[in-house]
Amino acid sequence: MTQPSRRVALKVLGGTLGASAFAHAMEPLRAWSKDLSLDQFLQRHYKELTRDEIGEVIHRHEQQTREEYGREVTIRDVRPQEGVQFGYALSLSVCIGCRKCVEACHVENNHDRRTNNSYIRVLEMEQGSFDMEKGNATYEHAVPAKGKYYLPVQCQQCDNAPCVSVCPVQATWKEPDGIVAVDYDWCIGCRYCEAACPYHARRFNWTKPEIPADEINPDQGYLSNRIRPQGVVEKCTFCLHRTREGRMPACLEACPTGARVFGNLLDPGSELRWVLENKRIFVLKEELGTRPRFFYFFDV
Amino acid sequence: MRKDTHAITYPRFLLRVIGQSFEGSWRFYLWMTVLTAIALVGANAWAHQLAEGMQVTGMSDHVSWGLYIANFTFGVGLAAGAVMMVIPAYLYDDHEMHDVVILGELLAIAAIVVCLLFIVADMGRPDRFWHILPGIGRFNWPISMLTWDVIVLNGYLLINLHISGYLIYTRYLGRKPDRRWYLPFVFLSIGWAVSIHTVTAFLYSGLGGRPFWNSALLAPRFIASAFITGPAFVILLLQLVARLTRFRVGDGPIRTLTSVLRVTVLLNLFMLGSELFTSLYTGGTHGAAVTYLFFGLHGKAALVPWIWSAVALNVASAAILHLPASRRSRAWLDAACVAAFAGVWIEKGMGLIIPGFVPSTLHEIVEYAPSMAEWKITAGIWAVGLMVLTIAIKVALTVLTGELSVEPRGRADRAGTAERAGEPAAAEGS
Ligand code: SF4
Ligand code: SF4
Numbered sequence A: 001m002t003q004p005s006r007r008v009a010l011k012v013l014g015g016t017l018g019a020s021a022f023a024h025a026m027e028p029l030r031a032w033s034k035d036l037s038l039d040q041f042l043q044r045h046y047k048e049l050t051r052d053e054i055g056e057v058i059h060r061h062e063q064q065t066r067e068e069y070g071r072e073v074t075i076r077d078v079r080p081q082e083g084v085q086f087g088y089a090l091s092l093s094v095c096i097g098c099r100k101c102v103e104a105c106h107v108e109n110n111h112d113r114r115t116n117n118s119y120i121r122v123l124e125m126e127q128g129s130f131d132m133e134k135g136n137a138t139y140e141h142a143v144p145a146k147g148k149y150y151l152p153v154q155c156q157q158c159d160n161a162p163c164v165s166v167c168p169v170q171a172t173w174k175e176p177d178g179i180v181a182v183d184y185d186w187c188i189g190c191r192y193c194e195a196a197c198p199y200h201a202r203r204f205n206w207t208k209p210e211i212p213a214d215e216i217n218p219d220q221g222y223l224s225n226r227i228r229p230q231g232v233v234e235k236c237t238f239c240l241h242r243t244r245e246g247r248m249p250a251c252l253e254a255c256p257t258g259a260r261v262f263g264n265l266l267d268p269g270s271e272l273r274w275v276l277e278n279k280r281i282f283v284l285k286e287e288l289g290t291r292p293r294f295f296y297f298f299d300v
Numbered sequence B: 001m002r003k004d005t006h007a008i009t010y011p012r013f014l015l016r017v018i019g020q021s022f023e024g025s026w027r028f029y030l031w032m033t034v035l036t037a038i039a040l041v042g043a044n045a046w047a048h049q050l051a052e053g054m055q056v057t058g059m060s061d062h063v064s065w066g067l068y069i070a071n072f073t074f075g076v077g078l079a080a081g082a083v084m085m086v087i088p089a090y091l092y093d094d095h096e097m098h099d100v101v102i103l104g105e106l107l108a109i110a111a112i113v114v115c116l117l118f119i120v121a122d123m124g125r126p127d128r129f130w131h132i133l134p135g136i137g138r139f140n141w142p143i144s145m146l147t148w149d150v151i152v153l154n155g156y157l158l159i160n161l162h163i164s165g166y167l168i169y170t171r172y173l174g175r176k177p178d179r180r181w182y183l184p185f186v187f188l189s190i191g192w193a194v195s196i197h198t199v200t201a202f203l204y205s206g207l208g209g210r211p212f213w214n215s216a217l218l219a220p221r222f223i224a225s226a227f228i229t230g231p232a233f234v235i236l237l238l239q240l241v242a243r244l245t246r247f248r249v250g251d252g253p254i255r256t257l258t259s260v261l262r263v264t265v266l267l268n269l270f271m272l273g274s275e276l277f278t279s280l281y282t283g284g285t286h287g288a289a290v291t292y293l294f295f296g297l298h299g300k301a302a303l304v305p306w307i308w309s310a311v312a313l314n315v316a317s318a319a320i321l322h323l324p325a326s327r328r329s330r331a332w333l334d335a336a337c338v339a340a341f342a343g344v345w346i347e348k349g350m351g352l353i354i355p356g357f358v359p360s361t362l363h364e365i366v367e368y369a370p371s372m373a374e375w376k377i378t379a380g381i382w383a384v385g386l387m388v389l390t391i392a393i394k395v396a397l398t399v400l401t402g403e404l405s406v407e408p409r410g411r412a413d414r415a416g417t418a419e420r421a422g423e424p425a426a427a428e429g430s
Helices: A002-025 A029-034 A038-042 A051-069 A100-108 A162-166 A192-196 A250-254 A271-278 B003-021 B026-052 B067-084 B087-091 B095-122 B126-132 B145-173 B179-205 B218-244 B252-282 B284-295 B304-321 B330-347 B350-356 B372-400
Strands: A074-076 A086-091 A121-126 A148-153 A172-174 A180-182 A202-204 A219-221 A233-235 A260-264 A280-282 A294-298
Touching: A002 B026, A029 B026, A051 A074, A086 A271, A100 A121, A100 A250, A162 A172, A162 A192, A180 A233, A192 A202, A250 A260, A260 A271, A271 A294, B003 B145, B003 B372, B026 B372, B067 B095, B067 B145, B067 B179, B067 B218, B067 B330, B067 B350, B067 B372, B087 B095, B087 B179, B095 B145, B095 B179, B095 B218, B095 B252, B095 B372, B145 B179, B145 B372, B179 B218, B218 B252, B218 B330, B218 B372, B252 B284, B252 B304, B252 B330, B284 B304, B284 B350, B304 B330, B304 B350, B330 B350
Parallel strands: A074 A219, A086 A294
Antiparallel strands: A086 A260, A121 A148, A172 A180, A202 A233, A280 A294
16 A cells, blocks of 8 residues: 555645645735735726726826825816817928927827837938838937928827727727727737737836836826836827817927828817818828827928 | 535645646756746847847838748647547547547647747737727727737637536536537537637738739738648647657548648649739739739849748648658658648748738838747747647646546556546656
8 A cells, every 4th residue: 555645645735735836836926916806806807997996096096096106196188179079280391300299298198208208209201202111210310301301190099990809898089079099907918909009009018117207297087198007009199188178198298300290170160270271181080980189281 | 426525625636736747857947947948049139139129020110910820820820720620520420530539639729829829929018918809908899900810819719628628627626518518619619719729810901002912812811821730730749649659649630631741732733823813913012012022023032932832831841741752651641741831831931921011001111030039939939839739638648648647546546537538648658
């Protein structure tokens, strides 16, 4: 009988070793799960929350920002306005490629400081060509360079948005005023939307954003610039925490040349409508059928 | 045996099966220990990835899918191929092939487990897994192809679990399996196998913003390569089983599978060639990704060694399979299978996913190389898959050979039930 009992003993030993090795391997998860409360885990989709529940969630997020980033912030759930459909236009004749909008976006939207993230990318394009392959997004010389023009690209808030169609959990959707929003607390981080977007408009939080307390923009929107959690996708929201209250997007305010025109497509007196009616406008990659709300035009 | 006793015999069956998974020769223990060690390294890397964020991977906003999704895609092909190769068994009523069916089903189960683990590894927030559960979360069905994939993959897992579980359980009870309880499911699973790989191809080919994937040929190409990896793996598996156990299926199935392979390796190369011609001759945006993949673009050429290895492996396997040597010598056949398997792993893995992102949608060329963490997690997941496969096959063979059965005198009368198969050697020699 020694043979079987030795076998059993070895098995028990092996099992114990295996279990403790597993516990050891999973050790890093302890710190990670510490930040994850039950309320957070069970939180429902943005659209299923009542106003009161959103109030609670917001309170929790404000508290978290205080604890983790050492900054008092106000997060508001700004809702879309009746009779407003946002649109954006940009004059390629006027834009000089200075990337002031890129920087303003970075600051306004509480982007991660280490990666210098921004929702806007500016392509330096070759005069006489519309081939993006000849474009360059990483130019570092003085602008505007001779023989070049500049093409800033951000989320086009497509009316037929592939990113919305592909999301398996409806974590991203089109708001009534045309803005495509993301529920950062619902996204599972599969990045299917990032693969689907034809305009490189989506960003993933590869790590927890790092921002010094004094650089945090405390005026935050629930669906826009609040500090995003790790492991979820984000994108340009036309600064909905500003624009839904009648202010202009940060990128427009920062633009020194006035190349950017933002407004309500339904307002016949708006500058945006004037541009759309009087300039020769076009959209990017029209052939894909995404129906962008971001229009480009040349002045001359 | 009366029906109502299943409530007792089934749990007891499960218990004995679980007990059986921990029994074996020193070779079995060594193999499982090595796999466990690799799996643990992977688990540890995954825990780090979760805690520190996916910055530990080589992925970026430009190349936002990498090694995980590449392996996922390949795994779906393996799962589909494992079952599609049973088609000859039922279509041509090839009786010897019937014995291979169960191995195919078990391989499919292990491959699906691998796929699901790769999806979890790729998720930024696996803690929100319940968001994708139909009825509990918000399931974006039928619009999102990913929800279709969730349905077909899990459905496929269930079907194959049912078939193999039923066949093994009836054999355990010493009864003849009732055809009505498994044959319809076998046919269902064959059709379903096509669907899992088609839906997975649609995942990519439906994206208009990614010209490299946006091709109607993608789904057929996926199916063709599934018909390579499935048979190639099973040919190797059958020989291994024959060497390690006394379970025999004869030469017929290997011959059948080899003839399937001979056709599919060529078909796969042909379709690859068609894609190449269309994009390179036309040029333009579609051409840019293919040029990057095969020749590099603007001095960036990270994928070039990958894809040419794949081409070399695929061509080599096709050549060997059509040489008389592969008929005469198992060594040549095995070499062809290994080459075909590895070739498809690259071509339908890294070679398919990464060029979708390079050049990016704004035509930037940002390259990708898997990080150490990704390699560890990938190895760990495959190790888990091999563990599942090993245990599943071991249990199945012990039951099929009569080693494990409901009869208390199972050992005494096993000669009767095991005449064809013989007992597995894995249970002895420790
Ligand atoms: S630009 Fe991209 S992220 Fe924005 S709505 Fe269109 S597809 Fe979605
Ligand atoms: S990453 Fe988030 S928003 Fe994008 S598709 Fe996946 S779950 Fe939806």
